Amino acid sequence: MKKYIPLFLLLAGAIACTDNKNTEPARTTPAGAAYSVEGKKVIAYSTADSSELRLTLTDTLVFADKAQPFENEIVVFVDPQKTFQTYFGTGAALTDASAETFYKLPKDKQAELLKAYFDKETGIGYNIGRTNINSCDFSSDMYTYVQDGDKELKTFNIEHDRKYKIPFIKEAIKAAGGQLNLFGSPWSPPAWMKDNNDMLHGGKLKPEFYNSWAMYYTKFIKEYEKEGIPVWGISVQNEPMATQRWESCLYTAEEERDFLKNHLGPTMHKEGLKDKKIIVWDHNRDLIYQRARTYFDDPEAAKYAWGIGFHWYEDWSGGQPMYDNLKRVYEAYPDKNIMFTEGCAESFNATRYKAWVLGEEYGRSMINDFNNGMVGFTDWNILLDETGGPNHVQNFCFAPIHGDTKTGQLIYTNAYYYIGHFSKFIQPGAKRIISSPTRSQLLSTAFLNPDGSVTVVVMNQGNERAHFYLWVNGKAAETVARQHSINTYIIK
Numbered sequence: 141m142k143k144y145i146p147l148f149l150l151l152a153g154a155i156a157c158t159d160n161k162n163t164e165p166a167r168t169t170p171a172g173a174a175y176s177v178e179g180k181k182v183i184a185y186s187t188a189d190s191s192e193l194r195l196t197l198t199d200t201l202v203f204a205d206k207a208q209p210f211e212n213e214i215v216v217f218v219d220p221q222k223t224f225q226t227y228f229g230t231g232a233a234l235t236d237a238s239a240e241t242f243y244k245l246p247k248d249k250q251a252e253l254l255k256a257y258f259d260k261e262t263g264i265g266y267n268i269g270r271t272n273i274n275s276c277d278f279s280s281d282m283y284t285y286v287q288d289g290d291k292e293l294k295t296f297n298i299e300h301d302r303k304y305k306i307p308f309i310k311e312a313i314k315a316a317g318g319q320l321n322l323f324g325s326p327w328s329p330p331a332w333m334k335d336n337n338d339m340l341h342g343g344k345l346k347p348e349f350y351n352s353w354a355m356y357y358t359k360f361i362k363e364y365e366k367e368g369i370p371v372w373g374i375s376v377q378n379e380p381m382a383t384q385r386w387e388s389c390l391y392t393a394e395e396e397r398d399f400l401k402n403h404l405g406p407t408m409h410k411e412g413l414k415d416k417k418i419i420v421w422d423h424n425r426d427l428i429y430q431r432a433r434t435y436f437d438d439p440e441a442a443k444y445a446w447g448i449g450f451h452w453y454e455d456w457s458g459g460q461p462m463y464d465n466l467k468r469v470y471e472a473y474p475d476k477n478i479m480f481t482e483g484c485a486e487s488f489n490a491t492r493y494k495a496w497v498l499g500e501e502y503g504r505s506m507i508n509d510f511n512n513g514m515v516g517f518t519d520w521n522i523l524l525d526e527t528g529g530p531n532h533v534q535n536f537c538f539a540p541i542h543g544d545t546k547t548g549q550l551i552y553t554n555a556y557y558y559i560g561h562f563s564k565f566i567q568p569g570a571k572r573i574i575s576s577p578t579r580s581q582l583l584s585t586a587f588l589n590p591d592g593s594v595t596v597v598v599m600n601q602g603n604e605r606a607h608f609y610l611w612v613n614g615k616a617a618e619t620v621a622r623q624h625s626i627n628t629y630i631i632k
Contacts, residue, residue, distance in 0.1 A: 178615075181201065186622065187626050189554075189623065201618070216609070230267065237279065256550075269322040271324050327378045354408075396434075450478070502519075506562055510572060511585050521539045575596055584599070592632075599626045
């Protein structure tokens, strides 16, 4: 099996992303001043199937005058004068499974992994992290932070996390330059708080424990911050409409709304945590509009919600991803943020490490979701072992990088490079702009960065090379997108 070379060993003379302080995502649609490419050049990076290109600097392009393109020419029209949502960032989940795998690897491979993900110059510059509150499927064991029946939470203790997860998160924060937007998500309350007396198999939170469970989030945040881990925010519940064989808990839209406005939101404020962000839904695109309407049409609930999170698993039965559902939310509630909070390639099989579809699934999703209003992207497990775990219910899946705990090697799937075409070159605070291809085999999104540069990502999902023009205000740079490739163009 061929082992991909780490990104930071491949890139020479890479353009470093400016380390901008994160700003709050906001939506604006002003008609800006005309954007001129006069005297600017285009730096091109490519990752392509059937080649050695992996986020590789491939070309420097120049603009030339070009008015109306001909009908048979392929063009990607970029219009920096039309701006939309603000980019927040990209990252992944730092789960128990990721942390346990990390500490089974040699020290040099641990350092390589941290640099590959979090270094802003030679890595792909992650700035978001997610972690589980209590155990999830990607934990080796089931656990909570309190003893059974402790409604007052007097026994609350995060000792379990001090073995692997907390040290790993600290390493990630350090590698990210000291700042990581970390949010926590619960998969289930303790079993004794639920009507099925089970952390697994769905069930609901009993009303008599609403206040205790709301306080549980605040305890988690405060205990993590005592450990030197700043917590940016929380989501209310991972996948609140899924009865899983692993940790899960069900809420209707109305139940989640009422828990937020009557218990969680007020408790967060009372406990001095009103600056922490709260994400609702945290499930698939399919029901996202109905859920958004239920939360955001209620002023008392909406005031506590920073935004709405979503996953990509609605197409599990063979249907198509419901990208347009994000646009409906973006159109109806432009003051609320839409963030991808989980997604992965399921059905792990080690023979598929090199499968090109692993990366293309990320590229297709990220482009469509950004174009429909997404502000940030959070991948699922940042690292898994050679089995696609560990996982206490055998729900194994892929991560962009796997650590083989038997050989001590890192295995890079092409998903890592596909994600990097966005996270490395789009700067936090960037505004999405128009990017419009003329042929369906090309997918594209674009952002105007705070430093004035423009990042354009173009994915060729077809079987043929595509010669095309990158066109901005009557000037164009000619280039090519190899078959089954993703390409990032930096105009600066």
